Amino acid sequence: LLLQKLPVLIRHWYTHGALSRSAHASFGRYTETAMSPLLLKHEAQHVASAMPKDDETFQVRASVAARQISATYTYEGASMQIVLTLSPSHPLRAVEVACTQRVGVSDAKWRKWQGHISPPPLS
Numbered sequence: 001l002l003l004q005k006l007p008v009l010i011r012h013w014y015t016h017g018a019l020s021r022s023a024h025a026s027f028g029r030y031t032e033t034a035m036s037p038l039l040l041k042h043e044a045q046h047v048a049s050a051m052p053k054d055d056e057t058f059q060v061r062a063s064v065a066a067r068q069i070s071a072t073y074t075y076e077g078a079s080m081q082i083v084l085t086l087s088p089s090h091p092l093r094a095v096e097v098a099c100t101q102r103v104g105v106s107d108a109k110w111r112k113w114q115g116h117i118s119p120p121p122l123s
Contacts, residue, residue, distance in 0.1 A: 003035050004042070007091035014092045032089040040064050040086060072101070 003010050014027065044062035047069060051060050062069045067088070072081040081101040087093035099110055 003031065003091055004039055011092055011094075028089050028092060031092055036086075036088060036090045037064070039090060040067060043069070070100075 014024070019027070041064055044064050047060055047062045051058075057075060058071070058073050060069065060071045067086040067090070069084045069086075070081055071084075072079055079101050081099065083098045083100050085096040085098065087096075
């Protein structure tokens with residue numbers, strides 16, 4: 001339940017906590033095998049129920065098998081797609097953000113946007 005409600009706090013504890021090496025590995029394996037699939041399935045269902053089905057300009061899809069959530073925005077024939085990839089031990093590792101389609105957006109502007117989208121590293 002804490003992994004679902006307070007993922008950043010648990011990630012910080014896991015990354016910077018005073019866990020022994022074996023406890024760290026055991027918690028990571030448990031999260032990867034038992035908790036991450038349930039959390040991802042829950043998030044995919046939430047994404048599917050939150051999006052209107054008739055919106056043609058903005059679409060969000062979730063794939064449990066690929067551990068990805070993709071968002072596509074289409075405007076006047078141009079489209080931009082952002083893909084969030086979750087680690088096998090989600091939420092213990094940060095989400096990876098990638099832009100697979102970006103028509104009309106320069107590399108410099110995309111890197112600036114990506115800095116705003118990506119979660120900050122924990123210190």
